Amino acid sequence: MADIISKELKDIIADPNTLKVLATVDKNGVPHVVFKGSFHVNEEGNLVFYEVLESAQSNKNLVHSIWFDKKVAINILSADKQSFEIVGKPLKSITAGREFEKTYIALRESKGDIDLAAIWIIEPEQIKNETFSVRVSEDEEKYPILKHLDRLFVQ
Amino acid sequence: MARDLEWRKKELSLDEVIAKYPDVPPIWVLKVDVQRRGVVYTKAAKDKIDPEIHQVNQGTIAGFRTTQDYAPESLILRDGSYLITNFDFDNTNPQRDPYVVDVVDDKIVITDQGKVLEEVSYWEKPDFYNKKASNGEPMSKYATARPQRIDISMCHWCHFWDTPGEGCKYCPMAPNFKKRGGTEERYDVKYIAETVKEAFKQKGRFSSIMLTGGSILSGKEILDDELDGYIELLQAIGENFKADRIPSQLISSAFNERQLEKLYNETKLLTYTTDIEVLNKERFEWICAGKANHIGYEEWKRRLYAAVDVFGRGNVSSGVVLGVELAKPGGFTDEEDAYNHVIEQAEEIISHGITLAANVWRTSPGAIFQNQDTPSLEYFIKTYRQFDILSHKYDCNPYTDDYRRCGAHPGMDLLRV
Ligand code: SF4
Numbered sequence: 001m002a003d004i005i006s007k008e009l010k011d012i013i014a015d016p017n018t019l020k021v022l023a024t025v026d027k028n029g030v031p032h033v034v035f036k037g038s039f040h041v042n043e044e045g046n047l048v049f050y051e052v053l054e055s056a057q058s059n060k061n062l063v064h065s066i067w068f069d070k071k072v073a074i075n076i077l078s079a080d081k082q083s084f085e086i087v088g089k090p091l092k093s094i095t096a097g098r099e100f101e102k103t104y105i106a107l108r109e110s111k112g113d114i115d116l117a118a119i120w121i122i123e124p125e126q127i128k129n130e131t132f133s134v135r136v137s138e139d140e141e142k143y144p145i146l147k148h149l150d151r152l153f154v155q
Numbered sequence: 156m157a158r159d160l161e162w163r164k165k166e167l168s169l170d171e172v173i174a175k176y177p178d179v180p181p182i183w184v185l186k187v188d189v190q191r192r193g194v195v196y197t198k199a200a201k202d203k204i205d206p207e208i209h210q211v212n213q214g215t216i217a218g219f220r221t222t223q224d225y226a227p228e229s230l231i232l233r234d235g236s237y238l239i240t241n242f243d244f245d246n247t248n249p250q251r252d253p254y255v256v257d258v259v260d261d262k263i264v265i266t267d268q269g270k271v272l273e274e275v276s277y278w279e280k281p282d283f284y285n286k287k288a289s290n291g292e293p294m295s296k297y298a299t300a301r302p303q304r305i306d307i308s309m310c311h312w313c314h315f316w317d318t319p320g321e322g323c324k325y326c327p328m329a330p331n332f333k334k335r336g337g338t339e340e341r342y343d344v345k346y347i348a349e350t351v352k353e354a355f356k357q358k359g360r361f362s363s364i365m366l367t368g369g370s371i372l373s374g375k376e377i378l379d380d381e382l383d384g385y386i387e388l389l390q391a392i393g394e395n396f397k398a399d400r401i402p403s404q405l406i407s408s409a410f411n412e413r414q415l416e417k418l419y420n421e422t423k424l425l426t427y428t429t430d431i432e433v434l435n436k437e438r439f440e441w442i443c444a445g446k447a448n449h450i451g452y453e454e455w456k457r458r459l460y461a462a463v464d465v466f467g468r469g470n471v472s473s474g475v476v477l478g479v480e481l482a483k484p485g486g487f488t489d490e491e492d493a494y495n496h497v498i499e500q501a502e503e504i505i506s507h508g509i510t511l512a513a514n515v516w517r518t519s520p521g522a523i524f525q526n527q528d529t530p531s532l533e534y535f536i537k538t539y540r541q542f543d544i545l546s547h548k549y550d551c552n553p554y555t556d557d558y559r560r561c562g563a564h565p566g567m568d569l570l571r572v
Contacts, residue, residue, distance in 0.1 A: 027572050054554075064572045066234050067180030093235030095559045096302030096360075097279045098208075104359030116359065118235055 003045025004124055009076070009084055010041045017079040022049070024061030024072045032057045039074065046091060047074060047122040050107060054117035062120055066090040072122060075130065083130040094119040157252045166531040169267070176536055179569065185272055186238050187539065187565045188532050189265065190515040192251045193244035196226050199258035203277070210280040210300065212241070227277040229301075229562075230256070230265075236571075237302055237562030238275065243327070243520045250518065250528050278302050281361075283354040288346040297342055297350040304363045304560050305354050307347055309384050312340045313369030315445030323432065323443045325479050327521035328369060334521060341384065348391040355395060363560040364392060367406035370445070377449060381407060382414045389422035400425045404555035406474065409450050409458040415465040426555045427466045428512070430474030431455050434500040435493075441485035460507045468508035472553040474564075477538060478516035478530045490534045498541050505545045512556035512564040513542065539566035546570060 005013070012018050020039040025031050036058070038050040051059045065072055066089075074086045094100050095118050104116040129135075139146065159165075169188055173181045204211060210228035230238040246253065255266045256275065264271045281300040288294050299306045316322040316329035354361060366388060371381035385405055393401065401423045409429040410418060418424060432446070433439040439455075440447040446455065462471045480486050480493050487493035501511055515535055518527050543566060546552065554560060558568045 060572045063234060067182060067572070092233045095235035096231065096237075097276075101357070101359035108358075 004127060005041050005045055005047075005086070009127070012078045012082065012084070013047075013076055014040055015078065019077040020049075021075045021077075022058055022072065023075070024058055024065060025070070026057065026061050027064050032061055034058050036074075039076075042121070045124070047086065047088060047124060049120055049122075050103060050116060051118045051120055052107070052114050052116055054115075056117070059117060062090050062093065066093065071125070074122070081131065083132070085128045085130045086124045087126040087128075088122045088124040090120060091123045092121045094121070156248075158248045158250060162251050167533050169272075169532065172532050172536055175533070176540060179536060179540055180234075182232060182234060182273060183565060183568055184532070184536055185265065186232065186236070186568070187515055187535050189238060189240065189254050190565060191517060191529060191532060191535065193242070193246070193249065193253040193517065194230075194240045194256050194265070195246060195253050197255060197257045200227075200256040200263060201225060203258060203263050208279055209277045210284070227256075229278050230275040231278065231302065233274060234558075234568075236558035236568055237278070239563045242517060244517055245520055245525070281305075281354060282357045283350060286350075286353055288349050290346060292346065294346075294350040294353060297347045298354060300354070300361075301562060302559070303361060304365055305351065305361050307351070307364070307366045307388065309366060309368035309388055310341050310371055310381070311337055311369065314372045315370055315449075317372075318445065321445030321448060322523070323445070324482070324523040325442065325476050325516060325519070327519040327525075330521040344387055344391050347388060348394075351392050352395055363402045363404065363555055365404045365406065365555070365561070370408045372449060376411075376414075378408050378410055378414060382410060382418060386418060386421050389418075389424055393423040396423060399423060402555070402560075404428055404553075404560075406430065409446075409455045410462075411458060412461050412465070415458075415462055419465050425466075426470045426472070426553055427462050428472045428474060428553075428556070429455070429459060429462065431459065431504070432474060432476050433480055434475060434497045434504075434511075435480050435487075438480045438482075438486055442479055442482065456504065459504065459509055463508055469551060469553060471508070472510040472512050472556050473504060475511050475513040476516045477513040477535060477566075479524070481530050481534075482524055482527050490530055493530075494534065494538055494541075497538060498545075501542055502545050505542070505549050505551060508549060508551050510546055510551045510553045510556065510567070511542055512553075512561070513539065513566050514563055515565065539569065542566050543569040 013020065020036050021033055022036045023031060023033045036049045040048055042048045062072065069089065071087050071089055076084045100119060103119055107114060107116055169185060173184050204227055212226045212228060229240045232238055257264055257266050259271050262274050263276060265273045265275055283294045286294045288297060312332050313322065313329045322329055366385060371384065372378065374380040385407060403424050404426045405424055406428040433442050436452040439452045459471065459473055480497060481490065505511060516529050518525050518529060552570045556564050556567050558571060
């Protein structure tokens with residue numbers, strides 16, 4: 001899969017003030033949504049985040065997704081309220097090795113006494129601009145029939 | 156080449172089993188089958204080994220791999236679970252063709268009949284493998300590593316083999332010890348302690364420590380010497396930690412209440428495992444004659460349940476060599492019959508909060524059962540699947556035996572979701 005995340009969006013994702021939300025479902029289809037501040041884009045253009053709790057519901061749901069080839073969704077909300085939805089598939093869970101240890105050490109240096117369960121790598125497949133103003137103008141243009149008449153009524 | 160060239164026609168294939176059990180992950184079915192059939196490595200796959208980085212054919216602590224040459228210690232799958240391949244199988248005349256680890260598009264992959272099935276990576280070597288103990292011996296002699304666990308073997312000989320006919324018939328440990336001319340049954344605790352201390356300097360490398368070894372029957376009461384050996388080791392390891400309990404597992408013979416209390420009170424051990432191995436009284440008595448003669452099947456189970464009172468629910472597990480109940484001539488002759496008996500026993504044990512950590516039975520060279528035929532892939536999948544349903548029902552999950560701390564019991568993977 002090609003690197004589909006633009007430079008502009010990569011910068012937004014890398015900004016610590018950006019909110020990053022991960023949505024997954026469990027084996028029974030129950031949804032789960034959680035903020036994951038560590039999301040960033042790696043050199044291959046894939047999304048990466050650090051799961052610090054092995055028992056986290058998102059960790060379990062990602063395992064379920066990688067096992068059954070299911071998609072997950074991430075929403076990005078920048079400080080200036082730009083929003084993007086990225087739909088993708090978990091590619092890999094790194095649970096040991098040099099990369100794992102390097103991340104474990106860096107995380108503990110920056111966040112204190114925490115652990116690391118896995119580094120998750122998610123391949124983005126689809127990106128949609130969900131910024132409110134962008135969505136409103138898209139909607140106006142595409143669905144002129146979907147609005148209340150009083151908005152068009154000339155007093 | 157397999158000794159029965161028609162074997163593929165006589166059982167459901169990997170794809171057919173995956174299609175028949177859609178609620179279990181395909182990658183996991185493959186994992187079970189790789190354990191059942193074994194793997195070989197192409198030259199290209201071996202060329203991908205960097206001995207500076209990767210762990211190379213160290214052999215497990217039980218000496219289960221003695222015939223492989225230069226090969227990766229084992230594999231890691233994309234889901235972050237470990238695929239243990241460091242065991243011997245009859246690679247000149249195996250029962251079924253082994254899977255082939257090859258390189259395609261510069262990726263290391265598992266293949267079968269030329270079809271690429273999964274991408275894998277190799278285990279990496281811990282730092283202590285490059286170090287020597289104070290006696291000049293390599294530290295890898297005193298402890299071995301899985302990607303997230305350090306393993307120590309207390310006794311390299313199993314004393315059930317002192318009496319002819321008493322060694323477990325699937326187990327190659329004692330025969331291999333003899334074959335390689337082993338004389339040093341136990342290593343000095345001093346060097347093991349030095350190794351462990353060095354290993355823990357590597358941050359993020361180890362999330363568990365596991366101790367095991369052959370049975371030692373001697374002592375004032377049977378198994379007292381084995382108990383004392385483990386306590387001495389655990390105390391030496393425990394000195395490195397302030398915590399009251401450390402993420403640790405002992406896999407030992409079945410201790411009685413007094414021995415269990417002593418073990419718990421005098422060490423920082425967190426979890427306890429004693430392997431019943433065969434889930435049927437008659438087959439246990441035939442296959443694990445030593446265990447049956449010295450402890451007994453019902454008593455082994457009773458001691459497991461007693462261990463839950465000492466170590467707590469969720470902190471006790473039991474190993475099983477799944478499939479060996481179908482060995483000839485004393486085993487079940489029908490997979491359905493075996494399944495029904497095994498599940499009935501499994502539920503009794505799991506209902507006590509004890510997880511069954513089941514290995515895939517493979518016929519190890521050196522073991523009495525080395526020329527046996529192992530069951531179909533479907534048998535393993537169906538049984539593991541039911542173990543998982545029972546483990547969820549009775550809420551047990553000893554993390555020490557799971558996909559990343561251990562990796563040898565594929566059934567445990569299903570508890571990840
Ligand atoms: S008790 Fe049985 S399985 Fe364990 S080491 Fe001895 S012979 Fe092998």
